[in-house]
Amino acid sequence: MDSTEPRITLHPHEQRVQVMIDDTLLADTTRAIELREHGYPPCQYIPCDDAEMRVDPRFLRFLILHFVLFKVFA
Numbered sequence: 001m002d003s004t005e006p007r008i009t010l011h012p013h014e015q016r017v018q019v020m021i022d023d024t025l026l027a028d029t030t031r032a033i034e035l036r037e038h039g040y041p042p043c044q045y046i047p048c049d050d051a052e053m054r055v056d057p058r059f060l061r062f063l064i065l066h067f068v069l070f071k072v073f074a
């Protein structure tokens with residue numbers, strides 16, 4: 001990585017993104033933004049308008065296990 005390149009870049013995600021838990025569709029969008037950070041896999045951010053914003057206990061558990069713990073131990 002060149003020192004003049006930004007560490008984090010944002011790009012329109014070019015494919016449809018769907019988020020499901022079991023048979024429940026939580027998000028469905030073609031407007032996701034992909035965040036690319038040097039040294040990490042890309043991740044997609046979904047517009048709130050395209051996501052179910054109610055907190056489902058299964059989804060909350062998924063977030064805690066996959067994102068919070070990753071950031072704590074990263």
